[in-house]
């Protein structure tokens with residue numbers, strides 16, 4: 001079975017067997033160097049994935065109802081978050097942006113077939129462009145706080161998203177892991193040593209201090225990149 005097909009079979013079975021009714025199935029996906037860096041420096045763009053693993057990323061996008069990134073990634077990379085290297089539908093784009101810093105000129109605000117959902121905690125509710133709508137989440141008095149993730153995931157489920165791909169960046173990756181909201185992980189490891197901005201920050205300083213486990217684990221090679229995927233196990237289930 002091809003690597004693309006193996007990942008698809010795994011993901012379909014995980015989404016189908018997911019039983020939590022109050023949020024989507026959440027897959028965390030990102031590319032890192034062998035030393036765990038996602039880029040050279042925070043805010044810098046560095047595309048170090050090969051064409052084969054880029055294709056897997058686009059395939060994964062097409063297999064999820066929604067795709068989410070943080071405002072840091074919008075400001076540094078200006079991603080389109082569309083499916084271009086694979087045949088399949090575009091997922092619903094979602095941005096975590098508590099202070100409404102998404103520029104109306106961002107490519108995500110000019111999506112070919114979907115209005116981007118900008119989740120905010122600022123209490124404002126405005127339209128950035130005809131292709132983006134601002135959705136307040138949580139307590140509108142908490143003006144300087146980040147978007148509350150549990151409430152945000154409940155809202156996405158209510159809006160019809162049964163599966164969500166979280167594509168970074170590092171702050172968002174860490175926040176989802178700390179919140180216990182990750183069900184599956186697909187990691188692309190490029191054969192480089194960057195010594196740069198790490199994908200996961202201060203995770204082990206979280207309240208429980210428990211390491212997270214990926215089990216069962218699957219591996220494959222896409223060009224010169226290693227692809228590792230599996231189910232994320234928290235707490236007792238990690239034993």
Ligand SMILES: NC(=O)c1ccc[n+]([C@@H]2O[C@H](COP(=O)([O-])OP(=O)(O)OC[C@H]3O[C@@H](n4cnc5c(N)ncnc54)[C@H](OP(=O)(O)O)[C@@H]3O)[C@@H](O)[C@H]2O)c1
Pocket residue numbers: 029030031032037038039041042043044045046069070071072073074076077096097098099100101145146147148149167168169170171172173175
């Ligand atoms: N290698 C890869 O696969 C990959 C993928 C994506 C990005 N990147 C890289 O990662 C870097 C960007 O990462 P980043 O850490 O700066 O930014 P980020 O994770 O994309 O976005 C973080 C921002 O999201 C907002 N946010 C709102 N609610 C949040 C919540 N509940 N939890 C966490 N964040 C929340 C916060 O800004 P506000 O408080 O203003 O809302 C926060 O600063 C770039 O250099 C990019 O190139 C790499």
